[in-house]
Amino acid sequence: MTAAVKGGIPLQRPVTVLVFAIVLALVVLPLLVLLRTSLLPAGQLPLESTDVTFANFVTLFTSKNSLTILSNTIIYAGSSTVLALVVATVLAYLTERTDMPGRFLLRTVMFTWMTIPALIVGFGWILLANPGSGVLNLWARQLFGIEGALFQIYTFPALVITTTIALVPTSFIMISGVLRNMDPQLELAGSVHGARRSTVLRSITMPLLLPGLLSSAIYMLMAVIQTFDLPLVIGMTAKVPVVSTRIYLLTAPDVGVPRYGAAGAFGVVLLALASILVWAYLRLTRVQERFRVVSGKAFRPKRVQLGAWKYPVAAAVWGYCLIMALPLLMMIWASLFPTYRPPSLETLSEASLDVYRTILENNAILRALWNTALMVVATATLTVLLCFFTGWLSVYRNDGVGRVIDALSFIPMTVPPIVMVLGILLIYLKTPLYGTVWIMVVAHVTIFLAFGTRTMATTLMQLNRELANAAMISGASWLTSLRTIVLPLIAPQAINLWLWSFAHAARDLTVPLMLMTLANTVVASTLLNLWQFPNLPGTAALAVMFSGVLLLLIVPAQIYISRRYDQD
Amino acid sequence: MLTVEGLRKVYAEKGGKGLAVALNNVSFSVKEGEFFTLLGPSGCGKTTTLQSVAGLETPDAGRIAMGGEDVFSSERRIVVPPNLRNLGMVFQSYAIWPHMTVFENVAYPLRHGRRKLTETEIRKAVMQSLAMVKLDHLAERPSPMLSGGQQQRVALARALVHAPRLLLLDEPLSNLDAKLRDAMREEIRNLVKALNITTIFVTHDQVEAMGMSDRVMLMRAGEAVQLGTPEDIYKRPNSVFTATFMGRSTVVDGVVQGSARAGDEVVIGTELGLFRGIAGNAIADGGKAALILRPNAIVAGELDGNSFPATVESVTFLGDSQEVRLRSGDFPVLQVTSPYQRVEVGSSFNAWIDPAHCIIVPAEEPAP
Numbered sequence: 001m002t003a004a005v006k007g008g009i010p011l012q013r014p015v016t017v018l019v020f021a022i023v024l025a026l027v028v029l030p031l032l033v034l035l036r037t038s039l040l041p042a043g044q045l046p047l048e049s050t051d052v053t054f055a056n057f058v059t060l061f062t063s064k065n066s067l068t069i070l071s072n073t074i075i076y077a078g079s080s081t082v083l084a085l086v087v088a089t090v091l092a093y094l095t096e097r098t099d100m101p102g103r104f105l106l107r108t109v110m111f112t113w114m115t116i117p118a119l120i121v122g123f124g125w126i127l128l129a130n131p132g133s134g135v136l137n138l139w140a141r142q143l144f145g146i147e148g149a150l151f152q153i154y155t156f157p158a159l160v161i162t163t164t165i166a167l168v169p170t171s172f173i174m175i176s177g178v179l180r181n182m183d184p185q186l187e188l189a190g191s192v193h194g195a196r197r198s199t200v201l202r203s204i205t206m207p208l209l210l211p212g213l214l215s216s217a218i219y220m221l222m223a224v225i226q227t228f229d230l231p232l233v234i235g236m237t238a239k240v241p242v243v244s245t246r247i248y249l250l251t252a253p254d255v256g257v258p259r260y261g262a263a264g265a266f267g268v269v270l271l272a273l274a275s276i277l278v279w280a281y282l283r284l285t286r287v288q289e290r291f292r293v294v295s296g297k298a299f300r301p302k303r304v305q306l307g308a309w310k311y312p313v314a315a316a317v318w319g320y321c322l323i324m325a326l327p328l329l330m331m332i333w334a335s336l337f338p339t340y341r342p343p344s345l346e347t348l349s350e351a352s353l354d355v356y357r358t359i360l361e362n363n364a365i366l367r368a369l370w371n372t373a374l375m376v377v378a379t380a381t382l383t384v385l386l387c388f389f390t391g392w393l394s395v396y397r398n399d400g401v402g403r404v405i406d407a408l409s410f411i412p413m414t415v416p417p418i419v420m421v422l423g424i425l426l427i428y429l430k431t432p433l434y435g436t437v438w439i440m441v442v443a444h445v446t447i448f449l450a451f452g453t454r455t456m457a458t459t460l461m462q463l464n465r466e467l468a469n470a471a472m473i474s475g476a477s478w479l480t481s482l483r484t485i486v487l488p489l490i491a492p493q494a495i496n497l498w499l500w501s502f503a504h505a506a507r508d509l510t511v512p513l514m515l516m517t518l519a520n521t522v523v524a525s526t527l528l529n530l531w532q533f534p535n536l537p538g539t540a541a542l543a544v545m546f547s548g549v550l551l552l553l554i555v556p557a558q559i560y561i562s563r564r565y566d567q568d
Numbered sequence: 569m570l571t572v573e574g575l576r577k578v579y580a581e582k583g584g585k586g587l588a589v590a591l592n593n594v595s596f597s598v599k600e601g602e603f604f605t606l607l608g609p610s611g612c613g614k615t616t617t618l619q620s621v622a623g624l625e626t627p628d629a630g631r632i633a634m635g636g637e638d639v640f641s642s643e644r645r646i647v648v649p650p651n652l653r654n655l656g657m658v659f660q661s662y663a664i665w666p667h668m669t670v671f672e673n674v675a676y677p678l679r680h681g682r683r684k685l686t687e688t689e690i691r692k693a694v695m696q697s698l699a700m701v702k703l704d705h706l707a708e709r710p711s712p713m714l715s716g717g718q719q720q721r722v723a724l725a726r727a728l729v730h731a732p733r734l735l736l737l738d739e740p741l742s743n744l745d746a747k748l749r750d751a752m753r754e755e756i757r758n759l760v761k762a763l764n765i766t767t768i769f770v771t772h773d774q775v776e777a778m779g780m781s782d783r784v785m786l787m788r789a790g791e792a793v794q795l796g797t798p799e800d801i802y803k804r805p806n807s808v809f810t811a812t813f814m815g816r817s818t819v820v821d822g823v824v825q826g827s828a829r830a831g832d833e834v835v836i837g838t839e840l841g842l843f844r845g846i847a848g849n850a851i852a853d854g855g856k857a858a859l860i861l862r863p864n865a866i867v868a869g870e871l872d873g874n875s876f877p878a879t880v881e882s883v884t885f886l887g888d889s890q891e892v893r894l895r896s897g898d899f900p901v902l903q904v905t906s907p908y909q910r911v912e913v914g915s916s917f918n919a920w921i922d923p924a925h926c927i928i929v930p931a932e933e934p935a936p
Contacts, residue, residue, distance in 0.1 A: 469624050470663035470723075472650040475681030475730065484680065488667045 012478050016401060019389045023408045026446040030423025031415065034271075037264030037426055046260060046426050056265035066246075070269070073242040076156075076231070077224040080163040085217055087164065087320075088171035094317060096179040098304045101314045107176070108559065109321055110169040115554045116328060117507035118166045119229040119527060120543040124327020125162050126233065127334060127536075129153040135330065138342055154238040163230050165324055171220055178212030197304070215284040222277045225270065226416030228510045233531070243270050244418045248514060251422065260426060267419040278414045328547065335540035355541040365542065368526040372506065375437045375522055379444040380501040383452050384494050386445060388487070391456025396465070406453070413450035420447055421514040435517035443511045448501050459493040460486075496557075503554045506546075569766045570598040570621070570734060575630035577616055577790075590616045591627060592790045598783075601764040603757065607777040608787035609813070615738065617787070618770045622657055622736055623650030635733060654682070656727030657736040660743065662719045664711045670722055671707040674698060677730040697729040698722075700759065717748050724756065728763065735760060737769040741776060753779055774814050778802065786810055803925075806830065806849040808932040811860040818901045820859040821931060827853035828928070836928050840876040840896055845926025856931035861921060863891075863904035869920025876901075878919040883911050894919065 037046040041053045060066045091110075095103040128136050131149035140150040152158060186208065187200050195203065228244045235245060243266055250263035306313055333343050336351035338358075359365055387409075394406035412420060424443045428434045433442070463486065471481035487494070505511075512525040521529065523546050530539040577591040591613045598604040606614035619625035621632060623639065626647055632640040639648040656677075665673055674694045678685050685693070698704040701721035706714070714722065720740060727735055740756070741749045757780045760767045771777055777784050778798035785795045786809075794801055794810045805811035808819055822838035828847035835844050836859050843859055851857050869875055878894040878901065885907065892903040892911050901919070905911065 464661050464663065466659040466661050466663035467665060469622075469650075470657065470659055470665075470726075471676065471680070472624070473622060473655050473657040473736075474677035474726065475651050475654070476676070477651050477680075478649075480680055484676075485665055489665075 015389065015479075016393060016397070019386070019393060020401065020405060022386065023390060023405055023449070026442070026449065027408050027411050029427060030420055030446070031271075031411075033426045034264055034267050034419065034423040037260050037422075038268045040261035040264065042259060042261055043257065044261070045429070046264075047430070053261075056261045057268075059262065060265045060269065066266075069241050069243055069246050069266075072156075072240055073225055073244075076160060076163070076235075076240070076242055077221050079160050080167060080224050081217055081220045083160065083164040084167035084171050084220060085175075085213065088168050088175050089213065091168070091172050091317065091320075092175040092179055094313065096176055098306050098313075099310065100306060100317065101310065102318065106317065106321070110172045111559070112551065112555050113169040113324065114173075115503060115507070115550050116547050117229070117509070117524065117543075117550075118227070119233065119507075119509050119524060120331060120547060121166055121327045122162065122230045122233040123527075123531060123539060123543065124330045125158075126153050127330045128326060129158065133340075133342065135343055153234060156238060156240045159230060159234050159238055159240055162234060163224060163227065166230065167220055167224065168324070170223070171216055174216040174219065175213065178209060178216065181212075182208055211284060215281055218277050218281045218284065222274055222281070222416075225273060225277075226418055228418055228513075232509075232513075233528075244416070244510075247418055247422060251425065251514065252516075263422060264426075267422050270416050271414070271419050274416050274419075275414050331540045331543050333540075334536055335544045338537055340536050355537040356545065359538055359541045359545075362538075364521070365526060365538075368521045368523055371437050371520060372522040372524075375440050375444075376502050376505045378437070378441045379448070379505040380498045382441060383445050383448045383501040384498050387449065387452030387456045387497065388490075388494065390449070390453040391460050392482075392486075394453065394457050395460045406457070409449050409453035411450070412447055417443075417447050417508075417510045418514065421511050425514055434515070435519050437520050437522075439515050440511050440520065440522070443515065444501070444505045444508070447511070448504065452497055452501065455493060455497050456490075459490045463489060499554065499557050503550060506550060569600045569602070569635060570604075570768070571631070571633040572596050572617070572621065573631040573633075575617065575620060575627050575632070577613075577620070577625065577627045589790050591620070591630075594630070594787075594790070594792055596785055596792065596795060598766055598768065600766055601761075603760060603767045603769065603780060603782045605769045605771060605777045605781035605784045606787060607771055607774060607784050607813075608793075609772055611789075612787040613790040614770045614772075614787050616790075618736055618738055618768060621734070621768060622655060623648060623653050652682070653734075654730075654732050655734050655736055656730070656732035658720070658723045658727050658738065658740045660739045662723040662740075662743075664714070664719045664722055664726075666710075666712045668711060669707070670698070670703065670709050670711055670714070673711055673722055674726045674729050677726060681730050683730075693729055694725075697725040700728070701725045716744055717752065720744065720752060724759070728759075728765070733766070735765050735767045737767065739771055741771070741773075749776075756780065778814075786813065803927070804831075804846070804848050805860065805927060805929060807929050808858050808860070811848075811927065811929060816863055816902060818861040818863070819932075820861065820899070822857055822859055824851050824853075824855055824857045824928065827851060827855070833923070834928055839899055840901075841873075843874050843921070843926050843928075844923040845874075845928045846924065848927045848929040851928065851930050857928050858931050860927040860929060861901065862925065862927075863902045865921050865925035866894075866901070866903040866919050867921070868917050871918045874923055874926065875918050875920040877916060878903075879916045880911055880913050883913060 033046055038056055039052045039054065040046055040049060041051045041055065044051065091106065094100045095106050126134075128134055129151035130153050131137065131151075134149065134151055134153065136151045137149045140146045187204050191197070191200055226244060228248070231240070231242045231245045232248070235242060241249075247263045247266050247270070250259045250266070252258065330343075334340055335355055336353070337347070338354055341347045341350075390405055390409045394402050394409070396402070397405070421443050424439065424446065428439050428442075433439045467489065468481045468486050471485045472478065476484065507524070509524045509528070512520075512522045513528065516525045523542065527539055527543055527546070530542065573595045575591050575594040577589075579588045579590050594613065594617055596604075606617055608614045616625055620627045620640070627640065627642070629642040630640070631638060631643065634653065638644060638646050639653050640646060665676070668676070671694055674697055675690050678690045678693060695704055695707065698707055701724050703718060703721050703725065706718065711719070711722065723740070737756070741752055744752060753776060769777075769780060781798055783796060784798055784801055786793045786801060788809055794806050796804070801810060802814050805814060811817055812819065820838045820840055822836040825835045825837065828834035828851045830847055830849050832847045833844060834847045834851065835842055836857055838859055845859065848860075871877065876896045878896050881893045881895045881900075883893075884891040887907065889904050890907050890909075890911070892905055894901040894903055896919070903919070
């Protein structure tokens with residue numbers, strides 16, 4: 001019956017069709033190509049063959065090598081998650097619930113740290129703890145006369161520890177949120193009825209926190225099984241291959257031709273693993289919603305008095321932060337000398353900024369800087385634009401179209417970026433888009449689609465629909481009403497999303513590396529190239545400059561946002 | 569001016585099972601300069617009707633014409649979008665844009681509408697429109713710094729500034745406090761009458777509807793129940809629903825003697841006795857019917873037909889009036905009298921109703 005009348009608001013239909021087609025092409029196409037590729041015989045290209053074989057999966061599940069890779073991935077993800085969870089919970093409890101000195105500064109430091117690309121931190125750790133010239137090992141030899149190497153960066157445990165340290169800030173933010181949403185009166189009630197502090201912690205606080213901790217843990221597990229940078233720079237030399245690095249190596253081997261079929265099979269397995277985690281995450285957070293412990297503004301928790309433990313605890317926490325910052329300090333040091341010098345007070349007088357000058361005169365690096373700027377600005381802008389429409393359609397179209405767009409835009413949440421990028425690589429390999437900055441923009445927009453659509457949809461839901469209707473009744477066309485009324489009113493959230501996409505696109509290594517050619521290098525891939533060349537001072541200088549720019553752009557915005565969040 | 573014919577709209581029910589009929593064959597027409605009200609309880613389809621006229625909803629079937637031009641026709645497959653219908657509308661939330669000044673809010677229809685005006689023309693029209701609602705002194709104020717009543721006036725100025733062919737009002741008074749509501753009711757009525765602009769007003773409040781409208785269409789469950797002047801609908805309801813929705817009354821079930829067409833005099837036998845009255849609607853011979861007794865129509869009189877013996881059970885003094893709860897045998901009847909009339913609790917008298925004030929309607933069918 002509805003089909004009897006065509007038309008309605010002009011342009012809404014073509015725009016809807018366009019957005020739908022874009023989302024379909026961005027999200028569904030790569031996954032279809034990935035599935036097809038996983039059934040591809042060796043030595044063939046997915047879009048040029050009709051042969052189907054299950055050989056890739058058979059090899060994957062029978063070869064000892066690939067079973068090691070799977071078990072590595074699970075052990076790696078599991079142990080880093082558990083360790084990070086423990087450290088982050090302690091830190092979050094200390095900041096949110098005790099009178100530890102410097103707790104506000106600690107939060108800012110944690111927020112800030114999320115901005116530094118993990119790749120750069122990984123390089124720093126290698127400078128600190130490699131068995132030959134690692135600074136920590138040199139000092140251990142000088143001070144204690146220890147023979148050999150005390151610190152071994154190229155080992156499985158070292159990979160787990162560095163990943164843990166990289167993971168702590170994110171989990172700290174999540175767990176602080178869980179702690180803050182809990183009503184402290186429930187704990188108070190425990191102590192009023194005669195329980196000791198340790199009993200309250202064990203019998204009331206922990207059980208209440210458990211769902212929140214579990215969902216944070218699953219979120220982190222997802223993050224680790226798809227993480228790529230640390231397994232690449234540390235894990236490869238340590239001979240600890242995981243699924244993400246395996247997929248990369250299969251598509252860009254040092255020798256021989258790419259084995260897309262095998263990579264596709266690994267991608268499908270990783271996708272399945274991630275889907276299970278997402279399903280568990282969604283279930284848990286839904287359960288959490290139901291048992292949400294509502295807390296009013298009036299009930300600010302009474303902070304636990306640390307007493308005599310106050311300063312030792314603070315010292316331990318800031319000691320941890322120093323350890324966390326060591327790799328970056330190391331990179332700063334390395335950037336000050338044209339040839340690498342171990343840190344000491346004597347050499348400090350020879351420090352100069354010469355390396356920075358050389359870097360900024362290098363045409364290849366300048367081009368990478370330009371590519372990066374173009375890529376991140378285009379990614380952020382297109383993400384905001386596309387997500388504005390997907391969000392709008394999922395909120396305002398109550399029919400099937402709205403629901404389908406909503407569901408499609410959620411899919412990238414489930415797909416590990418490396419799998420998504422693999423699909424995109426396979427689609428565009430033979431098109432002119434391959435080898436340009438724009439293929440990276442496509443990949444990033446796809447990966448950010450889920451988060452962006454959620455953000456825009458939540459914002460638009462809070463906007464009274466009559467505001468836009470009033471504009472149309474006043475004679476404005478649909479697009480004019482969006483431009484003059486809706487967009488200005490959601491500008492703060494749109495700018496937030498823009499900054500978020502900007503930062504995430506800039507620090508990401510997965511997309512640039514998987515899609516790298518000689519023409520489209522960006523800062524992240526250039527860093528890796530310089531490191532492998534090897535040009536250590538150059539890597540360090542570029543890394544320091546890059547981190548500096550990111551910090552300057554992102555941190556003020558983040559502090560501003562977290563202030564506003566605190567006031568609410 | 570406005571013709572609506574056979575409007576029909578069906579929604580998929582929440583949860584995906586089944587269909588809910590929002591509008592079923594709704595037709596009416598509004599004359600040039602008329603103040604026309606869509607009245608009914610929530611969910612009756614009045615807002616869907618208004619949104620269809622506005623172009624914010626697309627009905628499944630029917631026709632809507634404005635000044636002889638089809639803006640919607642399922643048969644001719646025409647849907648004119650809202651921005652090309654040349655309308656003014658005041659929304660329930662007022663929908664004043666918070667990122668603009670009062671002036672920019674009112675100037676919007678001139679800046680983005682069909683006609684292109686110079687800046688001087690815009691300024692003149694906006695100030696004129698603001699003066700009309702007595703807000704010209706607040707033109708440069710940011711709109712979040714307005715009270716509810718002021719926002720309402722800005723919304724009205726914005727809806728009228730581009731001289732639309734139709735003014736649509738979607739429950740504009742429901743967010744105001746009682747005193748302001750009374751004042752705005754009169755002001756809006758006077759303003760649109762002075763401008764002679766055709767107005768469609770949506771409300772669930774029968775007092776608003778009666779106080780403002782030239783004609784009222786009462787709706788229920790997606791269908792039009794009765795259409796007429798406020799006085800008509802109050803004094804000549806065609807159903808128990810209309811009678812009880814338009815004001816308080818005592819409903820007495822009974823059986824008519826003989827058949828009647830609307831407007832005929834007819835006799836009904838009830839628990840309280842035989843009553844002569846006017847049929848509000850066609851009633852079949854010997855059919856089940858209901859006698860509607862308006863509380864103001866009950867007076868003291870002789871016990872000679874159209875009357876019943878009544879005992880005063882309680883009196884509530886309200887200032888403007890007083891409510892008297894009567895009882896005749898076991899049957900409770902409500903009477904409203906002047907506050908100056910002395911009524912003793914426990915006293916008895918003969919209650920009489922003028923046959924011209926007795927309305928007899930078909931018995932209520934079970935609600936759909």
